[in-house]
Structure formats: structure tokens, C-alpha cells
Amino acid sequence: MRKVILFFLIVVSFLFAWYGESRRFFCLEDGKCITVWKTYNNVCYVIPGKYYGIWAPSNNFIRTSNLNELTIFFTDELPNTWIVQSKEELKVYNKAGFVFLDYDEDSAKLRDILYKPDAKMFYKDLRFGASLINIDIKENYACNKDGKVI
Incomplete structure (x- = not known):
């Protein structure tokens, strides 16, 4: 009987963790x-x-809410760097080896790095060597620069 109860508790705990x-x-x-x-x-x-x-x-991560939407840009000009644009406030934890930049704080400079000079569209006008992942955390999906769900 003890084994059955123990097994049941383990299964319930696993399902609780899996769901949460x-x-x-x-x-x-x-x-x-x-x-x-x-x-x-x-x-x-x-x-x-x-x-x-x-x-x-312990390091090199972003902490945010489960309801946020993020766009993370990558570019060959800035290796080991994420350029992050967020709908909500977030906290960045970075000790070494990786750089997080806020797109909204320095958008003029970063726009020149990421987009073509005559850019009109958010996804399609990225420079060669630049890419992005647009993440909807709440809905649990992401799109690439072509708008394709990944």
C-alpha cells in the first residue's frame, strides 16, 4: 500500500511540475x-x-513575465549580442561573455546596424547578416524574420 501511495504522489508531483x-x-x-x-x-x-x-x-538570461512579447535581433556585426525589444519591463542578468542591448534605448544606432537604409517593413528589410525571433511568451510561439512560425 505504501508503494502505491508513494507512486501516486510521485506521478501527481511530476504532472504538477509538467503543467506549471x-x-x-x-x-x-x-x-x-x-x-x-x-x-x-x-x-x-x-x-x-x-x-x-x-x-x-545564474547568468546570461532575461527575466520577464509569462505574458510578455519580445523581439530579439541578431547581427553578424555584433556577435554574442542580443538586441532586445520588449512590450513589458524585463530584467537582464549578465555576468560575462554575452551582451544584451535595449533596442528602445539606442534605436537610432541599432536601426542603422539592423535595417537597410530605405527600410519600410519590420521583418523584410533587415540587412544581410541580421535576423530576429519575435516571441509571444503568453501564446508560446515565435516567428522568424519572414513571419514563419518556428
Whole structure:
């Protein structure tokens, strides 16, 4: 009887954790990947690469809400750098090896790096070597620069 109860508690705990925490990996064709890890208490971690850890990361991540929408730009001109545009406030935790830039704080300079001089469209007019992932955390999906769901 104890084994049955223990098994039941383990299964219920696993299902509770599975339901409450979801992790998605969004990757572009060039191999750039982002982990979006939605957790309890309206906390979401956005992490470079594929993150499989059990605990929250210790450095190089963004902490935001589970309802936010983000656009993350990549460019060959700024390797190991994310240019981030967010609908809501977010916190960046960065110790070394990776750079997070706020698009809204320095949009004039970053626009010149990311977009063609005569850019009219958000997705289609990125320079060669630039790409983006547009993430809707609440709906759990992302699009690339062509508007294709990834």
C-alpha cells in the first residue's frame, strides 16, 4: 500500500511540475537558438541557446513575465549580442561573455546596424547578416524574420 501511495504522489508531483513549467526552444535556420522557460508565479526566463537545467540560470538570461512579447535581433556585426525589444519591463542578468542591448534605448544606432537604409517593413528589410525571433511568451510561439512560425 505504501508503494502505491508513494507512486501516486510521485506521478501527481511530476504532472504538477509538467503543467506549471513549460520550456520551448526556438531555433533559426542558422543554428541560433533561444530557450523560453515559463515557470510559476508569472516568471519567464529567456536564455541564449538550449538550456536544460533544473534550476534557474545564474547568468546570461532575461527575466520577464509569462505574458510578455519580445523581439530579439541578431547581427553578424555584433556577435554574442542580443538586441532586445520588449512590450513589458524585463530584467537582464549578465555576468560575462554575452551582451544584451535595449533596442528602445539606442534605436537610432541599432536601426542603422539592423535595417537597410530605405527600410519600410519590420521583418523584410533587415540587412544581410541580421535576423530576429519575435516571441509571444503568453501564446508560446515565435516567428522568424519572414513571419514563419518556428
